[in-house]
Amino acid sequence: MKKSMLYLLLAALLSFAIDTMAWEPNSNDKMELSVAKSILEAKQKDEALKSWFDTAAGYAVFPKVGKAGIGVGGARGKGLLITGDKVVADVTLTQLTVGFQLGGQVYQEYVFFKDQTALDDFLRGNFEMGAQVSAVAITAGASADADYSKGVAVFTIAEGGLMYEATVGGQKFNVKKR
Numbered sequence: 001m002k003k004s005m006l007y008l009l010l011a012a013l014l015s016f017a018i019d020t021m022a023w024e025p026n027s028n029d030k031m032e033l034s035v036a037k038s039i040l041e042a043k044q045k046d047e048a049l050k051s052w053f054d055t056a057a058g059y060a061v062f063p064k065v066g067k068a069g070i071g072v073g074g075a076r077g078k079g080l081l082i083t084g085d086k087v088v089a090d091v092t093l094t095q096l097t098v099g100f101q102l103g104g105q106v107y108q109e110y111v112f113f114k115d116q117t118a119l120d121d122f123l124r125g126n127f128e129m130g131a132q133v134s135a136v137a138i139t140a141g142a143s144a145d146a147d148y149s150k151g152v153a154v155f156t157i158a159e160g161g162l163m164y165e166a167t168v169g170g171q172k173f174n175v176k177k178r
Contacts, residue, residue, distance in 0.1 A: 035063055060079050060110070061109075062078065064107075083119065087178060112152070125174065
């Protein structure tokens with residue numbers, strides 16, 4: 001089999017795997033319920049996260065992000081942007097990674113914005129986070145030592161799957177205001 005055909009087959013498989021793992025509720029009500037459950041779960045895993053939710057200018061919550069890779073990888077998930085107690089936008093997360101990787105996983109992601117400037121940058125749409133922004137895995141007490149980087153902080157909760165990786169990549173967000 002030619003290399004180009006193999007890469008095309010792997011890309012198709014990767015696309016199918018990401019779409020399958022990144023469950024996307026089919027209505028606003030279901031998405032809002034899923035986001036609310038994710039927030040409760042995060043606060044239960046690490047009680048110190050409550051202050052992050054209370055003090056951030058806004059935050060994006062992605063209840064399910066599907067990630068898969070074989071050499072080249074990607075992730076995709078849908079979520080909501082919240083300021084105060086109000087949903088202000090629907091958000092899609094897309095990630096591309098390159099490097100040693102094999103497997104797939106599903107996780108939750110929480111992106112906090114320290115101030116209105118960081119939130120406004122995100123709201124302009126097509127916001128990107130490079131490899132220099134690292135996510136903190138949520139465990140009991142993990143958020144206590146975490147801090148913002150350029151006005152943004154990212155936390156994750158692994159839900160399932162197995163992924164081996166040493167990669168470089170970034171995340172891109174598409175924001176659709178409500």
